[in-house]
Amino acid sequence: MPQPPASLDLLCLGNAIVDVVAPVTEAFLAAHAMAKGTMHLIDTETAEALYAAMPPGVESSGGSAANTAAVAAGLGIEVGFLGKVADDQLGAVFRHDIVAAGVHYPTPPLTDGAPTARCLIMVTPDGQRTMNTFLGASVSFGEDDLDHDLIRAAKTLYLEGFLFDPAPAQAAFRGAARLAREAGRRVALSLSDPFCVARHREAFRALLPTIDILFANEAEITSLFETDDFNQAAAAARQAVPLAVLTRSEHGSLILEGVAQAMVPAAPAEVVDTTGAGDAYAAGFLAGLSQGRGLAASGWLGSRAAAAVIGHYGARPRIDLAGLAAAG
């Protein structure tokens, strides 16, 4: 294993998942009672039945915070990731991909337990992705897996809301956030998914006073503050956290920091599969901040990173991102 870096710009904590992506029709979603654009947790049995019903797929490493880590590393900042795979073939794929992306990844694999987590992703012709996650080994990520030195060494700790689903991961989430704050580091939270917000709304709200940067899309932020009105939700977010970054798909993003705000357009892209768009946006934004850019310029790097993943199947870019960061 490579030496741990003395300091990191960004440490991401999340579920370690391999995506299985397949194109489906709207009728397929309806037949399987899936709500388009959201994430569902499924058990082993459902995962097997759904996989059997799915068209041929393409496998690639995923996981929300892991995607953010991979993209941010591609943009040139120092990044680490913590999350649990199993000691199996898909775990080896996940490890290879995140390390090859330049991310420091010290978490040892789970042995003799559940297999590596899988997310069965149905992509409809409009490019929207509907996710069905079998958490497998990733539920066993717990407080023991927290690398205290690494958390203290990272300028920003980034946590995915999905971690609230498995109880041991939620404990790790809370422990990591506490360690980071004690070390005077910034803590960022991504709300992940509107259903995830609905499952953990009170816990997320209670957490907000300890969060420095909040990432959410329109469905997530309106769910968090229980309103249908995006502007109301944005106002609440502005009050709740020092820096709120709200993404709105093709309408770009709204960034709120105290009295300052920036409205950033989406970058032009042909939409094939939106999987990972929000993760890539967060990576671009955080890389921008880390490189000393302002809010609008950081948001624009986020928009361009998102555009780099939605033109193909899969959540991570197929191109060298160094040019994006250099282009400013």
Added chain:
Amino acid sequence: MPQPPASLDLLCLGNAIVDVVAPVTEAFLAAHAMAKGTMHLIDTETAEALYAAMPPGVESSGGSAANTAAVAAGLGIEVGFLGKVADDQLGAVFRHDIVAAGVHYPTPPLTDGAPTARCLIMVTPDGQRTMNTFLGASVSFGEDDLDHDLIRAAKTLYLEGFLFDPAPAQAAFRGAARLAREAGRRVALSLSDPFCVARHREAFRALLPTIDILFANEAEITSLFETDDFNQAAAAARQAVPLAVLTRSEHGSLILEGVAQAMVPAAPAEVVDTTGAGDAYAAGFLAGLSQGRGLAASGWLGSRAAAAVIGHYGARPRIDLAGLAAAG
């Protein structure tokens, strides 16, 4: 397991492989001493070292004859596949994908042996693919794995030249061809790769009198007949087999049947990754013949099937092919 079909239009026999595809630079190929556009066999140790050096990848089912089977099934003919995976996660991925493509796949997995075969595919910016295959479990496919009833039930048996590399598979190849001929069925052979032809030139030539349809690209057919001149090689192929189908990348294909011949253009496509182009062409051509089309129309279906796979990473189409076949 589903009931075996009473009859098949096409039965493909080949290595059962999962592809790991990653974009690389020309310098990466040079640094690893790879000849662009060809296939190399690698051992476990080399596979591990090369995988460690590779950028993040995308996994999808591959294998030359298996690709042909999947595409042909998508074009609406009845198809089976014989080839060996291991009882592991990548083996499950391979099985899922070929069955979900509509292919009958009765070969049981290998237990307690080598893992499922993997092909590490480097795609350069020009879209050319360079393949490094770890044969794993697929080398254990042998004569015992031949499903005699299925071979007799299939109008055409399609064999990939790569099967000549592992000795047990070569025995299975010869056994299958003999069974098919005894049952009065057509036998098709794809030469697979110029290096594979060089390794087995004499054996392939000795086999030609038993072959009804020969598929080869320019590098393969000139290697087979040891000439630099494509026209000479084509003339030799015309003498050697009843039906020779010679593909020439963007220059289309030349189809030779006795005194008849057809020249077929390539179909327009943006080239991202040429992996599987030849396999898809063979699928389209064989599906065309099976549906009663003439040589040129069958070749054109082959050209369009190839175009459907070279616009993205991976060897199999991401779209519903039924429209291609219907469009004539």
